[in-house]
Amino acid sequence: MLTIAGKTFRSRLFTGTGKFSSPQVMQAALTASGSEMVTVALRRVDLHDPADDIMSVLARDHFFFLPNTAGARNASEAVRLAKLAESSGGGNWVKLEVTPDPRTLLPDPVETLAATGELVKAGFVVLPYMNADPILALRLQDAGAAAVMPLGSPIGTNQGVLTRFQVAIIIEQARVPVVVDAGIGAPSHAAEAMEMGADAVLVNTAIAVAGDPVRMAQAFAKAVEAGREAYEAGLGARRSEAEASSPQAGLDFLRE
C-alpha cells in the first residue's frame, strides 16, 4: 500500500476533477477508477458552498480531496490559496502548482521550491507538481515535500512519459513517494510509469475527455495495477541484442 505523510492509499491512481462534461460524468468516472485521491482546483470550486457542483457530487468518505493551486503564478499566490483552502475546511494537504506560463502550464521551479518551504513551515502536507528535474526533486524533498510529482510531459498533451530518464533518476533517489503527474495520455503510459517504479500516477485529461470516461477510468485502473505488479514482480532487464533463453554463451571450453 502507498503511504504519503502517514495516510495510506490502496489505489495508486490519482485523479483530477477538471475538464469533465458534467459533474455526473466526473463522479461516475472517478468512482469507476477506484481512485481514492482526487485533486480539485481551488479556483474552480467554492469550498464555502455546500451545493458546489463538484464538491457536492463526490462523497468525502470515499475520496480524499487534494486541493490544488492551479492558476497561481508565484509562491505568494499559491501560499494564499492553500491557506484559504485550509481555513475553508479543505484540510492541510495541498498539491502545489505554480505555473506562470498560461500557455504550457509548466511549473516554475524557483517559486515552487519557495512555496514548498513556506507551506511546510505553516504545517501543510505539500505535494509539489514539478518538472522532471532530479536535483529539484531532492531540493523539494529536503524542503519537506511529502511526495514529489514530476511531469511525464506537459499537462494535457497526452504524450506519455517523455521525461523517462529523469523520472527514473528521481525514483532511484527519492526518499518520498514519486507520483508521475501530467502528460499521461493512455493506460500504456500509466503502466510504463508504474513499471519504472513510480509510486502512483495522476491522470485527469485522458479520462475526462475520453469518448467514454467511465471505461477509460477502468482501463487506467487496470493499467496502474498491472504496472505496479510488474514492478514488484521484477521486470527483466532490457537488452539491445537478442539472447537465447537457455544460453550456451560460448563457454564450452571451460574445464571446471
Place this chain on the structure above:
Amino acid sequence: MFVAPDFQQLRARIAALGPEAVERALAKGRLDLDDLAALLSPAAEAFLPQLARRSAQLTSQRFGNVIQLYAPLYLSSFCTNRCAYCGFSADNAMSRRVLSFAEAEAEAMILHRRGFNHILLVSGEAPAKVGVEYLETLALRLRDKFAAISIEVQPLAADEYARLFAAGITSVAVYQETYDRAVYDRVHLGGKKRDFDYRLATPERAAVAGLREVGIGALLGLSDWRAEGLAMGHHLSYLRKEFWRTGLTVSFPRIRPAEGGFAPLAAVSERDLTQLIFALRLFDPDLGLYLSTREEARYRDGMLGLGPNRYSAGSCTVPGGYGDTEASGAQFEIDDQRSLDAVSVAIRAKGLDPVRKDWDAIFQQQDQGRRLAA
C-alpha cells in the same frame, strides 16, 4: 512595441495561398503565421469540416468539455469618441447614463443572484464619468462577490492598470476594431480613439501591469476579415513572446444594428466568422475564445464544442438594464436573448459542462489593508 503589419500586404499574402498550403497547415502540429494565412485564405473554405474537427479536438484537449460563462455589466453610455459604428458615439442624440456605485453594485448583485461569478465591466470612453478612480472603487466593492472581474473600457496607462489589478480586476479587453489603418481613420471620426497606435499598444500596457489576461479583437464588418485574422495572429505572437505570463483571449464581435444605423463596410458571413474562429484556434490552441450574445442562439449552439470556450448569457447592453428592463440606450442589439439557465441547458445538451466559477478573488488579494480602507 507591437508594430501592425501593412494591411494590404497581409491581404496579398493570404490571397497568394492555395489548397496545398492549407493541407500543409492541417498536417502540422504547431502552426506558424504562414499556416494561419493559409487557414484564413479562400482556399481553406473547402476545408471547413477538417478545420472544425481539428478545432474541436484541440479545444477539448486544452480546456476540457466545458464552457465558461460570464455576463457584461454596462456602467456608462457616455462617450467622448465619435465612432461611426457604435451606439454610444458622441454624435448620437440619446439619453445617457452613468451608474452610481450603489446602482452598479445593485446590477452586479442581480447577476450574482442569477449565478454569474465572472463579470465584465463595460463603459464608453468618458474618463470624467468612468475613470480609473471609479473603476478602482467599484472593483474593491465587488471583488469579494465575484471570482473574476474583467474590464472593457477606454485604454488606460500601465500604472492605472496596475492600480486596477491591485483592486481585483483580473483581465482587460481592448479591441483594435480594425488593424486596417486607413479604415480605422475613416470610422473613428473624433475623440482620443482616433489614435490607432495608442490603442494598439494598450494590450501590452495591461500585460506590463500584471493583468492575468489580455483580450484582443477586431470588429468584424469594418475591413477584410481574413487580413484582420492574420493581423491578430501577428499581435498574438508578439504578446506571447514579450509577455509569456499573460493569458490571451480573442473576441469576434460582428457589427450589429445600433443607434446611428451604420451599415457594415465589409461583409462577414457566418461561414467567414466560423473559418476565422477555427483558424485562430488551430494557430494558438491556448487562446480563450469568446462568443457573445451578439450572435444568435442557433449559431452559438451550433458552435458549442467546436472552438469558442467562453460564452456570455442573458446580456443587456444598457447601463442599469438588468434592474430596469424598460431602460433604453443600448450600445448594440443582442441576438441571443436566452437566460443563463436556458444557455446552460443548451450547453449541457451538447455534452459540455457550463462552468460559472473558474477563478478566485484570492489570487489578487495581496493587499488587505488597501481593501479595508476602501
